[in-house]
Amino acid sequence: MATIDTSRFAAAAMPNEQRLGVASTRVLLVLGLLVLWEVYARLFGRAGMVAPPTDVIGALGPTVFGDPKVRSAVLLTFVELGVAFLMSVALGIALGLLVGIGEIGRRGLFPIVLFLYAIPQVVLLPLVVLIFGLGPAGKIAFGVSHGVFPIIVNTIAGMRNVSPLLVRGAESMGASRLQVIRYVVFPHMVATVFAGLRLAMTMTLLGVLLAELFVSTGGIGYFTQVYAETFNPAPLFALIATLALMAVAINELVRRVELRFTRWKQ
Amino acid sequence: MTVDMRNGAAQPTQAVAIAIDRVSQRFPGRSGTNPMLALDDVSLEIRRGEFVCLIGPSGCGKSTLLNIVGGLIAPSAGSVRIGRNTVNGARPREIAFVFQESTLFPWYTVLENFRIALKFQGVEGGGWRDRAMAALRAVGMENFAEHYPSQLSVGMKQRINLARGLCVETDIILMDEPFAALDEQTRMVLGEDLSVLLARTGRTIVFVTHSLAEAVFLAGRIVVMTARPGRVKAIIDVPAPHPRSPDFMLAPQFSTIRNDLFALLRDEIRQTVAAMREARDGARP
Structure with a gap:
């Protein structure tokens, strides 16, 4: 499983000048795009389709967070996302360990996991709704079904390629099988599992939103659909921005936790 | 210097620490090939406090023999006794391993590594920190206790690996080419350190190496093994007390033994190379 070590791209490891350069490049690019967007929207955009950034920011206050219905929808999505993610983590790691811990289990079951992972899950949405209903349960279930697979796959991948030398070393020192798992296998798999967790975060959000968009009558997804269908792009983009911030915040939280577990790599 | 051919019996002066009794090891071949005989009827007795080097061409089963002695591999035939007990699994209380690559x-951190090693061994509770620090001081690494292994050089890591082997306070230390990954200079310094440490602690050591000079410098007895299947070809005594100074390498005795060793090994190495050429052309066992 290919995992990208994003910490290498983080600004923290660079000298100050370079860090400044990176930061200013990033800010300039984003500002430039926003200005382009603003100019385009003001001059050529059709009012029902594109809103200039200034309008979007304006909509953030009164339309989105001023409306209690929208406010509770954002909160609802956030809660659903949190619950779905936590369930994905618990279920994914448990199943991953179960499948990956033994050679026979891994060889026998891993292809089945990969097969299930490959199914485009949108096709299962009607079924999920039939089973779990239109409410939060259905959305959480669909979020979990998206989030659980990257975690299972990365947990299994994380258990492979444990250095046989370290295992032999531990055994020569008298480590039991459980001790080998606790002190050698678990620390070895942390980085890979966290890569899975971050991927799962995005996937869970996707699952929850898909359910909201297509079938539900609550949450952010529902309101994005309403705004789009009523040609009201400013609050639509405002909602999307809120969503993006939510995703970034949770991703950052996961990254912080990861840093605590991988101090030895820095 | 005495060369007693194919006779691994110890002199009765010291208690036998390790008795290897007619050990053979057969590894299953890949499908369609015959099983590979790695060790053939090896017998050897190692006295307490002795430093024995195993030397032989690549693939002669030196490491396999070491793993059998340490209980990490069960032999296909024969047995190994440590004191009065027959080995049938890892014996962390009596035997420590030091491998070629760092198993930190x-x-x-370095210190946590020591704690884990003692925990694996079954030593719990206080006192571990003092033992760890003492072992680190013995190899001059006490200032690196809070470092992570990735912050250390290969030589430093191997030093600590060695310290960990000493820290667990086993009577026997099995070393599988512990200095092979090091450069010549680091290797010489570590060899000297080991010689000094040994003179102080009196552990029994079995040391696998490819290096003739290393074997002569460190060993009390050198066991020369044949090309695969590994047998004991000869045993050479190196009658010089530990600690040995680098001057020992310049002594005439040193080069005489080294040359004898080279003569004994030359044929075996040729044979190994021939076997490898043959294997390259097809059915490798």
Whole structure:
């Protein structure tokens, strides 16, 4: 499983000048795009389709967070996302360990996991709704079904390629099988599992939103659909921005936790 | 210097620490090939406090023999006794391993690595820190206790690996080419350190190496093994007390033994190379 070590791209490891350069490049690019967007929207955009950034920011206050219905929808999505993610983590790691811990289990079951992972899950949405209903349960279930697979796959991948030398070393020192798992296998798999967790975060959000968009009558997804269908792009983009911030915040939280577990790599 | 051919019996002066009794090891071949005989009827007695080097061409089963002695591999035939007990699994209380590459866990600091090693061994509770620090001081690494292995050079890591082997206070230390990954100079310094440490602690050591000079410098007895299947070809005594200074390498005795060793090994190495050429052309066992 290919995992990208994003910490290498983080600004923290660079000298100050370079860090400044990176930061200013990033800010300039984003500002430039926003200005382009603003100019385009003001001059050529059709009012029902594109809103200039200034309008979007304006909509953030009164339309989105001023409306209690929208406010509770954002909160609802956030809660659903949190619950779905936590369930994905618990279920994914448990199943991953179960499948990956033994050679026979891994060889026998891993292809089945990969097969299930490959199914485009949108096709299962009607079924999920039939089973779990239109409410939060259905959305959480669909979020979990998206989030659980990257975690299972990365947990299994994380258990492979444990250095046989370290295992032999531990055994020569008298480590039991459980001790080998606790002190050698678990620390070895942390980085890979966290890569899975971050991927799962995005996937869970996707699952929850898909359910909201297509079938539900609550949450952010529902309101994005309403705004789009009523040609009201400013609050639509405002909602999307809120969503993006939510995703970034949770991703950052996961990254912080990861840093605590991988101090030895820095 | 005495060369007693194919006779591994110890002199009765010291208690036998390790008795290897007619050990053979057969590894299953890949499908369609015959099983590979790695060790053939090896017998050897190692006295307490002795430093024995195993030397032989690549693939002669030196490491396999070491793993059998340490209980990490069960032999196909024969047995190994440690004191009065027959080996049938790892014996962490009596035997420590030092491998060619550092087996320090990269996710623990040096000090934590010592704690884990003692925990694996079954030593719990206080006192571990003092033992760890004492072992680190013995190899001059006490200032690196809070470092992670990735922050250390290969030589430093191997030093600590060695210290960990000493820290667990086993009577026997099995070393599988512990200095092979090091450069010549680091290797010489570590060899000297080991010689000094040994003179102080009186552990029994079995040391696998490819290096003739290393074997002569460190060993009390050198066991020369044949090309695969590994047998004991000869045993050479190196009658010089530990600690040995680098001057020992310049002594005439040193080169005489080294040359004898080279003569004994030359044929075996040729044979190994021939076997490898043959294997390259097809059915490798």
